[in-house]
Amino acid sequence: MIATISGRLTHKSPEFLIVDVNGIGYRVIAPLTTYYKLPDTDNSVFLYTYTHVREDALILFGFLTYEEKELFKKLIAVSQIGPKLAVNILSGITARELKEAIAKGDIVRLTSIPGVGRKTAERIVLELKDKIDFIVEDTQPSAVSSQLSVRRDPLFEDAVSALVNLGYKKVVAEDAVKQARGREGEKADIEGLIKESLKILSK
Secondary structure: OOOEEEEEEEEEOOOOEEEEEOOEEEEEEOOHHHHOOOOOOOOEEEEEEEEEEOOOOEEEEEEOOHHHHHHHHHHHOOOOOOHHHHHHHHHOOOHHHHHHHHHHOOHHHHHOOOOOOHHHHHHHHHHHOOOHHHOOOOOOOOOOOOHHHHHOOHHHHHHHHHHHHOOOOHHHHHHHHHHHHHHHHHHOOHHHHHHHHHHHHHO
8 A cells, every 4th residue: 555655746736636756647635634735736745645445446545644644544434434525524624623523522513514414423423532542643853963863753764755756866865854854953844854855955
């Protein structure tokens, strides 16, 4: 299964995205919460992905945060909720708001999302209320001083992987990301880290 994807964003619309990875274009469906935060086309992008397998197709769903991906997986595990409705739900509410609504049993808030009726909202609360605490929220690790610590940082590794997928040698990518991480500090996220690394590599 494809867990993440990084490459050049060649098409961007609310219906779907196309991410070019070494000349191969991957069609990705993303919720609007991800779509609105994407860069313009022809820029690099990194997404956490979920691969949905059907008899006639493999469909990629993409998310900017790991938390959003995990919420998507929880939603499609709810009876009578498929990937399309799960994306629709995540398009109409932020991950934090959704978790709060489920935890509080806020049926009114959930039914305010287009496509979610009362019965669906009640199933979401019933089936996920005790599971929502297991979803790991995204954190932005603080900058670390030693090279060993940096290389064990998942954010660092994801950024390096993204650059390698774009065609850069691993040692070059690691050096660029290390410099970028030093500049970005605690505010660093995967998108900013990759963008800063590409600026360094373009000099």
